[in-house]
Amino acid sequence: MEMTFTVNGTQAKVEIDPAETLLGVLRERLRLTGTKEGCNEGECGACTVLVDGLPVDSCIYSAAATGGRRVETVEGLTLDELGRDLQAAFVAAGGVQCGFCTPGFIATLVSVLRENEAPSEDDLRTALAGNICRCTGYSQILDAVAATVSRRNGR
Amino acid sequence: MKPAAVKYARAGDVQEAVALLSEHGTDAKVLAGGQSLVPLMNFRLASPSILIDINRVNELAYVREDNGSLLIGAMTRQRDVETSPVVAAAVPLLPQALHHVGHVTNRNRGTVGGSVAHADPASELPALVTGLAGELTVEGPKGQRTIAAEDFFVGTFTTAMEYDEVLTAVRLPRLPAGTGVAVEELARRHGDFAIVAVMAAVHLAPDGSVDLVRLAASGVDSVPLRLHSAEAVLAGAQPTADAIAAAAATVAASVNPTGDVHAPASYRRDMAQLLVKRAVGAAIERIGVSA
Numbered sequence: 001m002e003m004t005f006t007v008n009g010t011q012a013k014v015e016i017d018p019a020e021t022l023l024g025v026l027r028e029r030l031r032l033t034g035t036k037e038g039c040n041e042g043e044c045g046a047c048t049v050l051v052d053g054l055p056v057d058s059c060i061y062s063a064a065a066t067g068g069r070r071v072e073t074v075e076g077l078t079l080d081e082l083g084r085d086l087q088a089a090f091v092a093a094g095g096v097q098c099g100f101c102t103p104g105f106i107a108t109l110v111s112v113l114r115e116n117e118a119p120s121e122d123d124l125r126t127a128l129a130g131n132i133c134r135c136t137g138y139s140q141i142l143d144a145v146a147a148t149v150s151r152r153n154g155r
Numbered sequence: 156m157k158p159a160a161v162k163y164a165r166a167g168d169v170q171e172a173v174a175l176l177s178e179h180g181t182d183a184k185v186l187a188g189g190q191s192l193v194p195l196m197n198f199r200l201a202s203p204s205i206l207i208d209i210n211r212v213n214e215l216a217y218v219r220e221d222n223g224s225l226l227i228g229a230m231t232r233q234r235d236v237e238t239s240p241v242v243a244a245a246v247p248l249l250p251q252a253l254h255h256v257g258h259v260t261n262r263n264r265g266t267v268g269g270s271v272a273h274a275d276p277a278s279e280l281p282a283l284v285t286g287l288a289g290e291l292t293v294e295g296p297k298g299q300r301t302i303a304a305e306d307f308f309v310g311t312f313t314t315a316m317e318y319d320e321v322l323t324a325v326r327l328p329r330l331p332a333g334t335g336v337a338v339e340e341l342a343r344r345h346g347d348f349a350i351v352a353v354m355a356a357v358h359l360a361p362d363g364s365v366d367l368v369r370l371a372a373s374g375v376d377s378v379p380l381r382l383h384s385a386e387a388v389l390a391g392a393q394p395t396a397d398a399i400a401a402a403a404a405t406v407a408a409s410v411n412p413t414g415d416v417h418a419p420a421s422y423r424r425d426m427a428q429l430l431v432k433r434a435v436g437a438a439i440e441r442i443g444v445s446a
């Protein structure tokens with residue numbers, strides 16, 4: 001079947017199989033390979049993207065149900081200032097090691113920081129509970145968010 | 156692994172979904188948020204012949220007060236319910252329970268109706284609906300019918316709905332102002348399915364005696380349970396530590412857990428009893444605080 005949706009601001013018309021997930025369409029049909037496949041069951045958050053502004057697990061999001069929706073992936077999210085600030089802060093704070101989880105963290109955090117310029121630690125922990133990182137131990141990631149928040153608020 | 160081939164149809168309204176279900180028979184599956192169905196398909200634990208997508212059935216996405224009860228459309232996203240001030244005022248137990256359902260990403264997409272229709276005995280929402288004596292409205296080719304929660308859940312992943320029926324709404328009685336509520340869970344990590352969960356709602360009369368108590372448990376039987384015996388001990392009593400312990404002591408006989416890789420049956424039974432004690436205590440402590 002044919003499916004039309006918006007990806008990173010551009011309309012895309014793709015031929016899909018209704019058994020596919022949004023993750024499969026992004027990676028295999030559109031070659032947007034920044035978004036990663038981890039557990040394939042919505043547990044790990046490596047595949048997090050924004051659909052109509054909200055973070056979701058693209059590995060358990062039906063591709064067919066994506067028609068007409070607005071999807072943002074790490075490729076698009078790091079084109080604007082907020083995404084770039086986060087990216088730089090992750091690098092500076094050591095929030096990236098193997099990097100597999102990073103695109104999902106960036107997607108979740110962009111959505112949090114769009115809504116709230118100064119999220120509490122509790123807000124962040126709730127929002128990030130669905131993003132697993134097996135390298136950093138998370139504290140460097142929270143440091144990166146703190147650095148992003150203070151940088152943006154000082155600007 | 157990739158999911159098996161499947162067909163897809165998008166329903167514009169409830170009647171259309173029902174017609175598609177009748178046409179395609181028992182191998183068809185309604186697609187709501189997909190937070191249970193898509194993982195099952197990804198691992199080929201489910202291989203429906205056709206998905207009937209109800210995500211655009213906007214008439215099923217609402218929260219409203221209706222005649223002393225809270226009415227929630229089946230397609231309302233769990234996150235929207237969790238953050239709704241209408242819900243927090245009418246049934247404060249509900250946002251607390253939702254906070255334990257998966258992660259924000261899952262709740263952004265997962266629906267109230269999907270969780271109820273899926274009927275996982277470890278899930279929070281089926282237990283909450285059962286404990287609060289909620290009602291489920293379903294629509295099929297012969298029209299609408301309303302089913303009491305205790306009759307709706309009939310077994311693990313099994314409900315009283317026919318294959319050609321769509322769950323349309325969940326009705327929960329409003330809790331009186333000043334009701335204390337608490338959710339107590341045993342889970343390996345926050346957001347995991349609980350091994351055992353207990354939910355409590357308690358309201359006290361001016362003389363301090365219990366004039367309303369609702370207790371629910373998940374993970375302790377093939378269906379969610381309302382803990383009638385424990386409620387009966389507390390109803391009308393002063394909620395002393397002894398009374399709460401006596402109520403909790405009835406729980407072992409009310410539950411019927413099976414052991415699995417997460418915990419043996421005996422441990423679940425003991426935990427259910429302990430969590431009832433904690434949940435009732437916490438609910439009473441919070442009376443008036445959140446009101």
Ligand SMILES: Cc1cc2nc3c(=O)[nH]c(=O)nc-3n(C[C@H](O)[C@H](O)[C@H](O)COP(=O)(O)OP(=O)(O)OC[C@H]3O[C@@H](n4cnc5c(N)ncnc54)[C@H](O)[C@@H]3O)c2cc1C
Nearest residue numbers: 042185187188189190191192257265266269270278279322
């Ligand atoms: C990582 C992760 C963690 C989770 N943790 C928890 C947890 O801790 N607690 C918990 O309770 N749940 C948890 N869940 C499950 C989650 O709550 C699901 O959202 C919910 O169980 C299903 O809702 P859905 O809208 O996604 O339904 P779907 O997955 O689309 O559907 C589920 C089933 O219900 C049927 N169905 C759906 N809607 C209707 C309807 N209106 N009428 C008739 N049939 C219908 C479908 O055909 C399907 O069989 C978790 C899920 C994930 C991915």
